[in-house]
Amino acid sequence: xxxxxxxxxxxxxxxxxxxxxxxxxxxxxxxxxxxxxxxxxxxxxxxxxxxxxxxxxxxxxxxxxxxxxxxxxxxxxxxxxxxxxxxxxxxxxxxxxxxxxxxxxxxxxxxxxxxxxxxxxxxxxxxxxxxxxxxxxxxxxxxxxxxxxxxxxxxxxxxxxxxxxxxxxxxxxxxxxxxxxxxxxxxxxxxxxxxxxxxxxxxxxxxxxxxxxxxxxxxxxxxxxxxxxxxxxxxxxxxxxxxxxxxxxxxxxxxxxxxxxxxxxxxxxxxxxxxxxxxxx
Ligand SMILES: NC(=O)c1ccc[n+]([C@@H]2O[C@H](COP(=O)([O-])OP(=O)(O)OC[C@H]3O[C@@H](n4cnc5c(N)ncnc54)[C@H](OP(=O)(O)O)[C@@H]3O)[C@@H](O)[C@H]2O)c1
Numbered sequence: 001x002x003x004x005x006x007x008x009x010x011x012x013x014x015x016x017x018x019x020x021x022x023x024x025x026x027x028x029x030x031x032x033x034x035x036x037x038x039x040x041x042x043x044x045x046x047x048x049x050x051x052x053x054x055x056x057x058x059x060x061x062x063x064x065x066x067x068x069x070x071x072x073x074x075x076x077x078x079x080x081x082x083x084x085x086x087x088x089x090x091x092x093x094x095x096x097x098x099x100x101x102x103x104x105x106x107x108x109x110x111x112x113x114x115x116x117x118x119x120x121x122x123x124x125x126x127x128x129x130x131x132x133x134x135x136x137x138x139x140x141x142x143x144x145x146x147x148x149x150x151x152x153x154x155x156x157x158x159x160x161x162x163x164x165x166x167x168x169x170x171x172x173x174x175x176x177x178x179x180x181x182x183x184x185x186x187x188x189x190x191x192x193x194x195x196x197x198x199x200x201x202x203x204x205x206x207x208x209x210x211x212x213x214x215x216x217x218x219x220x221x222x223x224x225x226x227x228x229x230x231x232x233x234x235x236x237x238x239x240x241x242x243x244x245x246x247x248x249x250x251x252x253x254x255x256x257x258x259x260x261x262x263x264x265x266x267x268x269x270x271x272x273x274x275x276x277x278x279x280x281x
Pocket of ligand 1: 017018019020021022029030031032051052053054055056057071093094095096122140141142143144145
């Protein structure tokens with residue numbers, strides 16, 4: 001997101017934050033420290049604040065309600081309050097986990113029913129941010145992936161595990177529209193430039209099962225797709241329930257932006273190009 005904002009608006013136009021993983025050019029900010037957040041926003045005087053930071057470990061949220069609430073709800077609310085004072089737009093990154101996964105893919109107006117602590121916290125965050133700042137932009141996305149060697153997104157998990165010749169169990173009963181991260185970053189800028197507010201969905205240009213997505217990644221990266229073992233979500237015995245038939249319809253975004261999101265094939269191809277050192281992908 002930071003790279004996309006700087007590419008569009010200039011190097012000095014965007015400030016990135018970090019918590020446990022500092023890097024040059026990032027400033028420390030803790031979502032669990034509302035006073036610090038308010039000071040930081042007032043000091044920078046941004047036009048918009050993208051709230052991507054979260055306690056995003058879905059199973060971890062089931063085990064630590066206090067941290068989940070403070071990080072995912074109270075922090076974004078504090079940012080939204082600071083934005084409202086300045087006339088800045090808070091942009092909350094949301095999730096398809098606000099839905100139960102019984103009848104996806106979902107549109108913005110479909111009824112929400114989260115089935116996990118993470119999903120409930122992200123829905124509470126939407127309500128907290130919009131409650132503090134009516135101009136807030138709430139963008140739900142799902143299965144975000146990119147080429148990010150230090151990252152742990154699904155594409156990196158597949159490439160790393162299969163690259164070592166290790167098997168990987170992948171749920172075959174979850175379906176979504178995987179989202180190429182740089183395409184999401186561009187969409188956030190497009191929505192902001194159009195002064196969009198309220199709930200918007202952004203995901204990839206095609207809907208597919210998680211195992212099929214893994215196979216597509218393996219084939220593109222010339223890895224042994226047979227190492228991907230299709231299992232049911234129930235077999236994984238994860239603490240948090242997952243929405244199974246999920247994904248996010250993007251018709252509203254497409255009408256506004258005049259373009260379609262990248263498909264999984266296109267996103268994987270760009271990730272592959274980046275892995276080979278093509279910085280323009
Ligand atoms: N990944 C997906 O497929 C997906 C799907 C739908 C929605 N989302 C949403 O997209 C956003 C990013 O998700 P992600 O998967 O990229 O998460 P992630 O890899 O776990 O990254 C979370 C980020 O939040 C920061 N962070 C964590 N706790 C913080 C705190 N108390 N104060 C300040 N920063 C904190 C971390 O900073 P450090 O690294 O410096 O610690 C990290 O950069 C989240 O809002 C998530 O709900 C993600």
